[in-house]
Amino acid sequence: MKLNDTIVALATPSGAGAIAIIRVSGPEAISIVSPVFKAKSGKKLEDQPSHTLHLGNVIDAERIIDEVLVSVFRAPKSYTGEETIEISCHGSPYIQQEIIQLMIRKGCRSAEAGEFTLRAFLNGKMDLSQAEAVADLISSENQASHQMAMQQMRGGFSNEIQRLRQELLDFASLIELELDFAEEDVEFANRNQFKELIARIQQVLKRLIDSFATGNVLKNGIPVAIVGEPNVGKSTLLNSLLNEERAIVSEIAGTTRDTIEDEMAIGGVGFRFIDTAGIRETQDVVESIGIKRTFEKISQAQVVVFLLNAEKFKELSSEFKIEIEKIKNKFPQKPLLIIANKTDRIEETERERLIQELEIISENNERSQFLLLSAKTGSGVEELKDKLLDFVNTGELRNNNTIVTNSRHYNALLQSLEEINKVQDGLNSNLSGDLLAIDIRQALYHFGEITGEITNDDLLGNIFANFCIGK
Structure with missing residues (x-):
């Protein structure tokens, strides 16, 4: 080129x-x-x-x-x-x-x-992080991904990195200066102030690294696994959410043999819904493969929606509780939304008893909630959307805080933090200035990788190869 x-x-x-x-x-x-x-x-x-x-x-x-x-x-x-x-x-x-x-x-x-x-x-x-945000902005499909790309393109992320890099560079210059006067045994860099700077840099880096978990799912769409026994209405719920006949609906149990995925925006946030095969004991080889994939999708999901048939809750309640406990124990950190579907077919007294039972199941786990709805009539679907939004931590997004969405930036931040931790260990051990300078230079190098102050042809080739012609 x-x-x-x-x-x-x-x-x-x-x-x-x-x-x-x-x-x-x-x-x-x-x-x-x-x-x-x-x-x-x-x-x-x-x-x-x-x-x-x-x-x-x-x-x-x-x-x-x-x-x-x-x-x-x-x-x-x-x-x-x-x-x-x-x-x-x-x-x-x-x-x-x-x-x-x-x-x-x-x-x-x-x-x-x-x-x-x-x-x-x-x-x-x-700078390079702003250039990468251009591609994210072009591909943004909802308010959340658009807002993150705009915030990065305006320089919010790179400005924060550049401020830290400049402060670290100022101290590095003083330490390098000390090396020129090694025989006089003088200190130009105040070690206490340097420790305070390192502690502040660590705090910022940890916050940015932690934000990647939120930023990555918001950018790519939050995966929501819809699981449950066969014929409880998982496909009907998916169709109701998307407002289209996306999945085949049948009274025959085991209709869904594989996962079906589709996306939609709720409150400006992208969600990727995954309709899975019904969980049950089966001799059908194809259906067994689908059930295996169901558990794989649960592990990949950010939120698990577990459906039960409100009509059959009484006869299935003990088995249902066992399945719920399995998911809670295997994935304790995943938000779990228990949904009683087909509530349009039950009497009010059954409805009240169902609520009491679900309250007992949910009360011992703060990450579990329950909801009654009818996927067929659409009753409760809007409430489901509100609950899904509640599960998503978008506080950083609303407050315009910097959110990391790029895996290259994430890796560079991890490497920067590793080098900063070495600098802190060196300060605590009263390491000499020449040895401190080595780790500081490495931290500065990784900071520069993010903004593009340090680049190579391979890196630029990989980044810009993902752009479209004309941009």
Whole structure:
């Protein structure tokens, strides 16, 4: 990839639409576009100031390709920091390709995936964590993932890391200075203040590392496993939540042989619902495999929804309690929501007795709650959505706290904390400045990996390979 070329790509999704935007960026962007653009005003494009719009025609020799609107962005006041032209044309795939091919014949090169954002990073328009947030923002499908990506793209995460890195760097400079005066046995870095800084850095790093558990599930959708015996209405509940016939519903027990997954947003947070095979003893080989996968999905889920048939609760209550205890004991940290389904088929007296029984089952476990509903009629489904939101810790999101969502950042934070812990051990052991400096340099290195102050071609290649063409 030659980063001093002028590149061109479609910046909007491919296919037909009302309009499409073609982006041209690089040192020759304006001089390449200018000869093939005839403005209605008669003005030459190369004479126009930055951040101006111009109506005219794109022409190939004497042939008019399209009437377009051209945006001029002069370096460094552009997305990439380079000379940039954006051509808004009609959304015909034929027109799009005609203009792109014309630009290539005039001296442009087709952009690689993520090359515009890579150039923005290399030209100092954003740091690496902000560049990665661009991809997250494009792929965000709900309010929570959008909010986290915007917070990171605005620099919330990188600013916090840079502040810590700068404070650590200041102390590192003083310790390095001490090495130059080793024979005089002087201390320029106040060790007590340094211990306070290290303790504060540890606290921030631990908070950011802990936030990854929340951030990762919010970014990818919170997995919710819907489990229970066969024919209790798991598939009906999934269909009711999604408001569509996503899963096959039948009176025949064991209809669902494999897991079915689908996503929806509740209160701006993405949830990934997993309809599982009914749990029961069976000789059916295929159904047995489905039941095995059910327990695998429970282990992967953040929330477990356990359904029971309200009509048959009396005859199944002892077996049901055993299954509930199995899940509680095997997954003690998972929120468990016990749902009595088909309550539209029972009398009020049975309903009251059912509530009493479920209260007893739930009261010994603070992470367990219960709910009565009818998946068939939709009664109680909205209350279920509210309870699912209550299970999710979105306090950090509401308070605009920094939440880590990127596994690369998470690993770099873990490595940074490991080195900071070594620095703390060294301070407690009155280690010499030259040995302290080694661990400090390593911590600074891992901080720099996050923001991109320290990079290599392989790292950049891996990150930007996941971007779409045109971004």
